[in-house]
Amino acid sequence: MASKFKQALDQGKFVVTSEVAPPKGVNLEKMAHHIELLKDKVDAMNVTDHQSSVMRFPSLGAALMVKEMGGEPILQMTCRDRNRLALQADLLFAHQRGINNVLCLTGDSVVLGDHKTAKGVFDLDSSQLVAAVRKLEKGKDMAGNELDGAVSFCAGAIVTPEANPIQPQLIKFEKKIEAGAEFIQTQAVYDLENFKNFMEYARQFPVKVLAGIILLTSAPMARFMNKNVAGVTVPQEFIDEMASAPKGGAIKKGIEIAGRQIKQIVEENICDGVHIMAIGKEELVPDIMAAGGLL
Amino acid sequence: MIRSITRKKPDEELDRLLENQDRVFIFGCGTCTTLTNTGGAEQVQAMQEYLASKGKLVTGSTVLPVACDNLTHEGLRAFSGQINQASALVIMSCAFGVQNIASQLQKMVIPALDTLFIGKETGVGQFNEVCTQCGTCVLGETGGICPVTACHKGLINGPCGGTNNGKCEIDKNKDCAWTLIYNRLAEIGQLDLMKRFQPPRNHQGEPSPGKILLEG
Numbered sequence: 001m002a003s004k005f006k007q008a009l010d011q012g013k014f015v016v017t018s019e020v021a022p023p024k025g026v027n028l029e030k031m032a033h034h035i036e037l038l039k040d041k042v043d044a045m046n047v048t049d050h051q052s053s054v055m056r057f058p059s060l061g062a063a064l065m066v067k068e069m070g071g072e073p074i075l076q077m078t079c080r081d082r083n084r085l086a087l088q089a090d091l092l093f094a095h096q097r098g099i100n101n102v103l104c105l106t107g108d109s110v111v112l113g114d115h116k117t118a119k120g121v122f123d124l125d126s127s128q129l130v131a132a133v134r135k136l137e138k139g140k141d142m143a144g145n146e147l148d149g150a151v152s153f154c155a156g157a158i159v160t161p162e163a164n165p166i167q168p169q170l171i172k173f174e175k176k177i178e179a180g181a182e183f184i185q186t187q188a189v190y191d192l193e194n195f196k197n198f199m200e201y202a203r204q205f206p207v208k209v210l211a212g213i214i215l216l217t218s219a220p221m222a223r224f225m226n227k228n229v230a231g232v233t234v235p236q237e238f239i240d241e242m243a244s245a246p247k248g249g250a251i252k253k254g255i256e257i258a259g260r261q262i263k264q265i266v267e268e269n270i271c272d273g274v275h276i277m278a279i280g281k282e283e284l285v286p287d288i289m290a291a292g293g294l295l
Numbered sequence: 296m297i298r299s300i301t302r303k304k305p306d307e308e309l310d311r312l313l314e315n316q317d318r319v320f321i322f323g324c325g326t327c328t329t330l331t332n333t334g335g336a337e338q339v340q341a342m343q344e345y346l347a348s349k350g351k352l353v354t355g356s357t358v359l360p361v362a363c364d365n366l367t368h369e370g371l372r373a374f375s376g377q378i379n380q381a382s383a384l385v386i387m388s389c390a391f392g393v394q395n396i397a398s399q400l401q402k403m404v405i406p407a408l409d410t411l412f413i414g415k416e417t418g419v420g421q422f423n424e425v426c427t428q429c430g431t432c433v434l435g436e437t438g439g440i441c442p443v444t445a446c447h448k449g450l451i452n453g454p455c456g457g458t459n460n461g462k463c464e465i466d467k468n469k470d471c472a473w474t475l476i477y478n479r480l481a482e483i484g485q486l487d488l489m490k491r492f493q494p495p496r497n498h499q500g501e502p503s504p505g506k507i508l509l510e511g
Contacts, residue, residue, distance in 0.1 A: 084495060106455040109447055111465045122448040126455075128495045142495065160456045168477040168489075172453035175492050187456060230459035 003100035004072045005044040006154035009183055009208045013043070014266060015273030016294055017074060017185070017210060018285045020045045020066060022057035031062060032069065034282040039071030041286055041295065044101060046185070046275070049076040053113025060090055063099045074156070075099050078107025083123035084132065084142055091136055095151035103156045103185065104129040104176075127175040130155050134180040156183035159209075160231035161198035162191065170201070177205045185275040187231045188214035190238060192264055199271050208272040211265055215278045215288060216254035219243040255284060259291020266293065297415050298327040299363075299389035300422045301334065301408040309385075310349065312405045316383035319351050319405075320374070322396060323358035324388035330416065333408050334358075334387030342387060342407060354380040362392025368399055378402070430500030436488045438479035443496075445472035451493045 008015050018038055023031055038045060045066050049059035059076050066073035075094050077087060091102065106126045110118040124132065132142050139150040157176040163169040173184070184202070189195040189211050202209050214232070216222050219242040222234040238257055245253035262274055274292070278284050289295045313319065321342055328334025336358050343353050355377030359370045371378065378384070383403040386393045390410040397404040412424040427444045433451060434441055443449045447465050454473035457464025461474040480486045 106448065106450065108457060109465045111447075120448060122450065123498060124495050125448075125450045125452050127452045127492065131492070131494075158456060163454075163456070163458065164460050165474060165477070167481075168454045168458075168471075168473045169456075171477070171486075171489050174490065175452050178492055230457045230464050 003154045005074065005101045006182070008043045009154070009272065012272075014294075015043045015208070015210060016041075016289060017044045017046055017273070017275045018042045018282065019275075019277050019279075020047050020062060020073075020282065021051060021280065022047065022059060022062040024054065024056045026057065028057070028062075028065065031057075032065070035066050035069050035071050037283060038285055039066070039069060041289060042276075043273070044072040044074045046074045046076055046103060049078045049105070049107070050081060050113070053080065053108045053110050053115070055113070055115055060094060060099075063094065064097055067098050072101070073099050074101040074103050076103045076105060077129065078105045079122050079124045079126065079129055080107030080110065080120050083121050087124065087129060088132060088136060088141055091133060091151055091153070092147075095153065096149075100152060101154045101156070102133060103158070104133065104181070105158060126157055127172065127179045130157055130176055130179040130181050154182055155180060156185060157181040158185050158187065159198075159202075160187040161189055161195050162187065162233050163231045166198075173202075174205070177207050181207060183208040183210065183272075185210045186212040188212045188225075188229075188277065190232075190234050190261070192261065192270065196268075196270055202271075210273040210275040211271050213258050213261060213274050213276045213288070215251075215258050215276070215281060215284060216242055217281065218250045218254075251281075251284070255287050255291050258288045259293070262288070262292025262294065297413050297425075298330055298422070299391060300411045300414045300424070301328055301331055301389050302411055303333055303338075304407055304409055306345075309405070309407060313346070313349070313351065313383065313385070316403065316405070317350075317352055318354055318381045319346060319383050319385050320354050320378050320381035321346070321356035321407075322362065322384060322386045322388060322392070323356070324362035324392050325358050325360045326362070328362075328388050328392075328408065329358070331422065332420075339387060342385065346385070354378070359388070359392070362386070362388035363395050367392075367395055371396070371399055428501060428505075429496075429498075430502070431497050433493075436491070436493075437476045438483060438485065438488070440472060440476045440479055442472045442476060445470075445475065449496075451496060453489065 047059045047063040063073035063075040104126045110120045133153050133155045136151045139147050159173045184207050219239050222239045225232045226234050276285050323334040323339035339356050357374050383405050385405050385407050387407045393406045414422045414424040417423045429443050447463050458471040463469040463471050480489050
């Protein structure tokens with residue numbers, strides 16, 4: 001049976017996803033709180049996989065928790081930490097435990113994280129991982145051996161519509177779709193005119209696109225992202241707007257901006273949904289959704 | 296010409312390796328480590344002074360013409376007296392030179408350098424790795440630029456999401472290999488090559504440990 005998330009995509013519903021960040025440790029209280037708060041509001045929750053190459057509670061374990069609490073998990077899997085045996089094994093386990101959505105990512109370099117001398121694996125890349133999911137669904141492993149029981153997933157990948165240069169990214173985007181990606185979540189998009197151009201191109205492919213919305217929490221945070229986060233460009237007007245917020249009102253302003261963007265995406269039918277990233281402030285996702293007219 | 300590119304080990308590591316060694320002989324190499332300023336005459340001299348300052352007795356030193364060469368034994372013989380007086384050999388060559396010397400002398404060897412990669416000098420004092428000798432060459436599909444080597448993650452289907460302004464996510468001074476490949480393929484009208492989905496690599500393409508015996 002298709003996952004709830006896939007059903008929502010297929011029905012043409014405007015889909016909303018958010019994120020759950022596994023903790024660095026075994027105290028799952030905060031994560032459980034976020035899951036409880038969001039599970040009935042969003043269509044699915046992405047569970048990040050050692051985000052920014054920082055070692056944390058595993059995404060597989062956290063996705064299982066989302067499932068057990070009655071939410072719809074999207075298991076993020078990066079190619080950074082596991083070779084093709086481990087990735088396939090995790091997919092078998094995920095499927096068997098009712099986790100039916102997977103987002104295939106290459107993963108940040110270990111050099112950027114908190115275990116800088118670790119070995120980055122990258123046995124597969126994101127497009128090859130998508131292809132591996134499809135192969136496992138056909139009842140074969142990547143080496144062509146028969147499986148005793150096949151998997152089934154709604155598989156997705158990501159794209160960075162503001163990457164510079166964009167052309168190599170678009171070639172990779174097409175490869176991910178060719179490999180079998182059904183949905184695409186984007187890196188944060190702030191310049192919706194640019195995003196519309198991207199969507200005009202993306203619409204020729206049979207894939208659902210969810211626009212990435214990252215909550216701005218302050219003007220310095222926006223400048224930091226411009227400087228340090230690849231493929232993210234916060235326009236000056238948003239930075240000015242954030243800076244103009246009264247003292248203590250920056251987050252409210254950030255929610256307002258995110259809400260405005262979501263409204264425009266919905267009203268102009270720009271893409272198929274949004275992926276809201278509140279990065280550590282997941283409790284604000286309902287506020288963002290409300291500001292965007294989604295609640 | 297390709298070279299073995301090396302970097303000096305941190306002093307603390309060298310100090311630890313030399314902890315119980317009071318009498319040392321120092322080898323430099325006249326080839327790659329002279330080019331990279333890590334094991335030429337000047338660096339050997341500086342090492343001599345450093346070790347003396349640490350209370351070591353330096354029994355002698357030499358810069359071998361080519362530490363990895365078969366003729367190295369000639370050089371070793373010429374200094375056999377001073378070498379025999381030493382308890383350990385501090386070797387400022389690449390790891391190949393260290394192993395070559397170790398195989399010929401019954402002495403403790405201490406590499407003073409870390410061997411980083413096989414590369415070439417692309418500008419004055421600038422060394423770039425161009426091949427990791429993976430055994431599964433993809434240059435025919437990438438316009439002659441190696442993504443296995445030049446992409447930090449060794450990706451073969453295109454760039455990751457970390458590339459920014461044509462640079463690599465790990466270092467703003469490093470070109471994104473896939474931007475270079477894209478530009479090259481576009482220039483020569485072969486972008487279709489990049490659009491082809493590449494299956495997962497054979498990571499066992501290089502016989503490890505590498506050993507080839509020609510038949511016949």
